[in-house]
Amino acid sequence: MNAYERVMHTLQGLPADRVPVFAVLGAYGGKLTGTHLRTLYRDAAAYVAGQEAVQEAFGFDLVLAPFDYSALAEAFGGEAAFFDDQPPNVKRPAANSAAEACALSLPDPERTGRLPFIVEATRRLAGLYTGRVPVFAAVPGPAAFPSLLMGLDAWMETLLFNEVHAQALLELTGSFFVRWSNALLAAGATGLIVTEGMAAAEVSPRGLFAERLRPHLQAMCSQLRGPWVFHHTGGRVNQVLDLLPGLPNLVGVAVSSKDDLAEARRLIGPELLLIGNLDNLSYPAATAQQIREWSRACLEVAAPAGRFVLANSGGDIPLTTPPENLRAMIEASVAYAGRNREGA
Amino acid sequence: MNISTWSNRLLDTMVKADRAGAADLVAQVLANGLPSNRVLAEVLDPALVRVGQLWEQEQASLAQTFVAAKIAEDVLLRCLPEAGEASSHPPKGRVVIGNIEDDFHSLGRRIVASFLQAAGWEVHDLGNDVVAELFVDKAIEINAAVVGASAMTHTTALNIRKLRTVIDARGLAGQIKLAVGGAVFNWRPDLVAEVGGDGTAHNAAAADALCARLQAETVRNAGSQATKEPTR
Numbered sequence: 302m303n304a305y306e307r308v309m310h311t312l313q314g315l316p317a318d319r320v321p322v323f324a325v326l327g328a329y330g331g332k333l334t335g336t337h338l339r340t341l342y343r344d345a346a347a348y349v350a351g352q353e354a355v356q357e358a359f360g361f362d363l364v365l366a367p368f369d370y371s372a373l374a375e376a377f378g379g380e381a382a383f384f385d386d387q388p389p390n391v392k393r394p395a396a397n398s399a400a401e402a403c404a405l406s407l408p409d410p411e412r413t414g415r416l417p418f419i420v421e422a423t424r425r426l427a428g429l430y431t432g433r434v435p436v437f438a439a440v441p442g443p444a445a446f447p448s449l450l451m452g453l454d455a456w457m458e459t460l461l462f463n464e465v466h467a468q469a470l471l472e473l474t475g476s477f478f479v480r481w482s483n484a485l486l487a488a489g490a491t492g493l494i495v496t497e498g499m500a501a502a503e504v505s506p507r508g509l510f511a512e513r514l515r516p517h518l519q520a521m522c523s524q525l526r527g528p529w530v531f532h533h534t535g536g537r538v539n540q541v542l543d544l545l546p547g548l549p550n551l552v553g554v555a556v557s558s559k560d561d562l563a564e565a566r567r568l569i570g571p572e573l574l575l576i577g578n579l580d581n582l583s584y585p586a587a588t589a590q591q592i593r594e595w596s597r598a599c600l601e602v603a604a605p606a607g608r609f610v611l612a613n614s615g616g617d618i619p620l621t622t623p624p625e626n627l628r629a630m631i632e633a634s635v636a637y638a639g640r641n642r643e644g645a
Numbered sequence: 646m647n648i649s650t651w652s653n654r655l656l657d658t659m660v661k662a663d664r665a666g667a668a669d670l671v672a673q674v675l676a677n678g679l680p681s682n683r684v685l686a687e688v689l690d691p692a693l694v695r696v697g698q699l700w701e702q703e704q705a706s707l708a709q710t711f712v713a714a715k716i717a718e719d720v721l722l723r724c725l726p727e728a729g730e731a732s733s734h735p736p737k738g739r740v741v742i743g744n745i746e747d748d749f750h751s752l753g754r755r756i757v758a759s760f761l762q763a764a765g766w767e768v769h770d771l772g773n774d775v776v777a778e779l780f781v782d783k784a785i786e787i788n789a790a791v792v793g794a795s796a797m798t799h800t801t802a803l804n805i806r807k808l809r810t811v812i813d814a815r816g817l818a819g820q821i822k823l824a825v826g827g828a829v830f831n832w833r834p835d836l837v838a839e840v841g842g843d844g845t846a847h848n849a850a851a852a853d854a855l856c857a858r859l860q861a862e863t864v865r866n867a868g869s870q871a872t873k874e875p876t877r
Binding site for chain 1: 662664703705706707708709711712715747749750751752755773774798799800801828829832833
């Protein structure tokens, strides 16, 4: 069974040889190929080479297209900052206020800034891994998207205190969210990872998500031409998980390391994929044995119900993480499957 | 209505993101004859502390804390001029804050700035992506005892080590204390020591007590230094 078959079987609730395993290793690809991240996040060939190196070194069950939201902020007129040891970040958003943000022009996925790089890298990865490994592309959630244009504080202030501008911004960015997402699906992405930061308990109260943001998420995701996974973006999301089943095209939910996997499964029901939830920050300092043990703990809680993917919880895994810690995740999944077969 | 009830009602407006309701409430309190300085100390401050406790108990979100900070700014604007006239209290002290080099996540820092100002501190906010030397230069310039460096991610948090190095290299460890904060420190408390922080606050309301403690340490250091001087 190859990775693609393993993931598809798991997605459909069918038996698989083991639980699929995934880790966010976009920048880590640059580390493996010795490519500076400034090049990795501009050059499709360099990024794809990095992901090939990741696949060769570890053999995870998903491949990730460039996970770089600074390119989106840049495409709207903002500025990105590049680093030696982490993916690019937004240095300066395009707008200082909601009024300015509402006046921004929508970028063209095929032409503006570094967006064509992301589309092209997705296309190449899809061509390379079709039928062998699923390729997923990360996109910012429609409720969080305006923060890329104006910063989170300005977006928060608009959302909370300026309903007219908030609605206008959600409509503006929502239309781009749909266009961008569908461009990545058209480039061959198997599915999307929608990182909806506004859903986290640390960011928004449940009521705000339920009453104002979920309806927008529903409206936007109904226009996607492919499946998507809801992602926690680093915060606890158990508070909203019961609100997710039934969202159009939703096939899975990734929860944070502070969310309880058993509770998460109870809240999302049996039909959706559950993904998680090893603590990103622990990877560099942990031993491989610890990662194996933490992985096993996740597997024992979440794998018996099926439709589970073992994964890190968060964005890119720190580059200082030893390779053996990444291999330990897959080793844990193989060992868990072996124990189950022996038990049966 | 007693003062704690006013404070509880103000807290309620913060939790419900009712900024207009908060303004009305403060106007009522003032109209009832409570002086501005007591509104700040006995109505606003306890409400902010309670928001901090709710955050600590994972019962408040960033949005609610943000609203609390905005309401605090509104109340300060409304009350500070009169409170300043009514009170001879100088600021508690001066604090320099900023997001460390390469970090651009400003929301938490801005909330902390509002909470500190509401608690009576003079806050000098250097913004995002601040290099270590700038923190220290500013602290020396304004005679601040505390610099607060904020970071969102593990990678940028490690840049705070440069700030620790600059403070130590200039021989200022006893005079300038390093407060660190940001989401990553709540997830990884051991990171505070790893980056050389002298302390952290797990929420914006707790930043007041942290700065007071750190400032007191510098005063003690200065005292012990002065005691030693004659023996040199």
